[in-house]
Amino acid sequence: MVVDAEIALLRQFGHEVEVYAQHNDALKEMSRSAAAVSAIWSQRSAAEIDSLCDRFAPDVIHVHNTFPLISPSLYWAAAKRRVPVVQTLHNFRLLCPQAIFLRDGKICEDCIGKLPWRSVARKCYRDSAAQSAVITAMLATHRMIGTYRERVTRYIALNRFARDKYIEGGLPAERFRIKPNFVQAAVSPVWGGRSGGLYVGRLSPEKGIGVLTAAMPLTREAQIEVVGGGPMEAAVKDAFGERYLGVRPLTEIMERMGKARFMVLPSICYENSPRTIVEAFACGLPVIASRLGALADMVHDGVTGLLFNPADPADLAAKIDWANEHPEQMARMGHAARAEYDAQYTPDRNYEMLMDIYEDAISTGHRERRAA
Incomplete structure (x- = not known):
């Protein structure tokens, strides 16, 4: 999305955009060894990016995800063509094979700044030592040859917390x-008549639905x-009954966000x-979130929502009760949430930031070529 x-x-x-993508369904046609090699270095991706650079001549290549099929060979193909690379970091895969720093239901940072060999012994990725070993080999290879330090012109972190973790x-x-x-905010918020709460997300342990x-x-x-689907669906259905709504389209979700209190x-x-969170703020909806990682950066406690102690049902219950019993204060937080959206999360504001990053990457690429 x-x-x-x-x-x-x-x-x-008005920009021309060429999209290069591979679908993970291709893995079904590959042997395990071929898939492993491709995750570390894909000759196909390197050749196809080289060909695209011939035909399209991009000013910048913006990368979102290379794992598993595209591989970091893309960065080297871009370097060969002297095209600057901007990489958005959507998760923590470059530091943690599992990508979310979670083990046995608790935060685990054992591999930060180290070769993540522990992930193989612990089967961190998909409960598989073999697949964890592939990611570890990929990270080890490209750390050793300087891919991540030297072949990415600019990294985009989505918030300060993520940036600091990567550094x-x-x-x-x-x-x-x-x-x-x-x-994109579909409608202007309606402030009156709001009630109840809303959960929107995957129904899986790491999302805290338990x-x-x-x-x-x-x-x-x-x-x-509760809106969403996932492996805990049966338990959620038992707990929430008719208030479990299943997977719903974004338009309906935004409508429900416009009617909820939190x-x-x-x-x-x-x-x-x-x-x-951005969708909620666009609808003037304050958020009750775990005081954990980037959530504590995005949700300002008592201003655009409430924070509670992570994995603490009693503290979450107390915050939900407070929200239900203080509608006026929650309405003020909703106004502040919408103001935060207008200042930080609109398409126009995002376009300005993206152009600044592209121009920075392109000018840096020009300076590096002159220096070479």
Whole structure:
């Protein structure tokens, strides 16, 4: 969704955009060894990027995800053509094979700044030692040959927390810029008649849906609707009954955000920059979120929402009760949330930030070519 939104934004402002993508369904036709080699260095991707540079002659290549099929060979193909590369870091894969710093339901930073060999022994990626070994080999190879330090002109971190984690993990600080995700606000917020809460997201352990489920019996009066799908769907359906709505289209989700008093985001992992927060702010909806990682940067406690202790159902229940019992204060937070959206997360503001980053990357590329 982020990639599609950025492509549409660029084209809206008159830029030519060529899209290069590979679909993971191709893995079904590959042997395990071929898939492993491709994740580390894809000859196909390098050749196709080289050909695209011949035909399209890009001013900049903006990369969102190379794992597993495209591989970091893309960066070297760009360097061969002397095209600057901008890389958006949507997760923490370059530091943690699992990408979210979570192990056994708790934050784990054991691999920051180190070769993540522990992930193989612990089967961190998809509970597989073999697949974890492939990611570790990819990271080791490209750290050793300087791919991540030297072949990416500018990194885009989605917030300060993510930027600081990547710098702690060894990426060069001078190559980072911060640009959050954005959404198009469909309607102007309606401030009156709001009630109840809303959860929107994947129904999986790292998203903290289990924390929300455990908090429900501890609240005095909580009418919370749950939107989403995932492996914990059956448990959520049992806990929320008719208030479990399943997967719904974005238009309907935004409508529900415009009617709710608050949204709950109880993640127990390091979220990077959830679009749901930006969508909520666009609808004038304050957020009750875990005081964890980037969530504590995005949600200002008592201003645009409330923060609670991570993985603490009792504290979450207390914050939900407070929100239900203080509608005027929550309405003020909703106004502040919309003001935050207008200042930080609109398409126009995002376009300005993206152009600044592209121009910086292009001018840096020119200086490096002259120096060479």
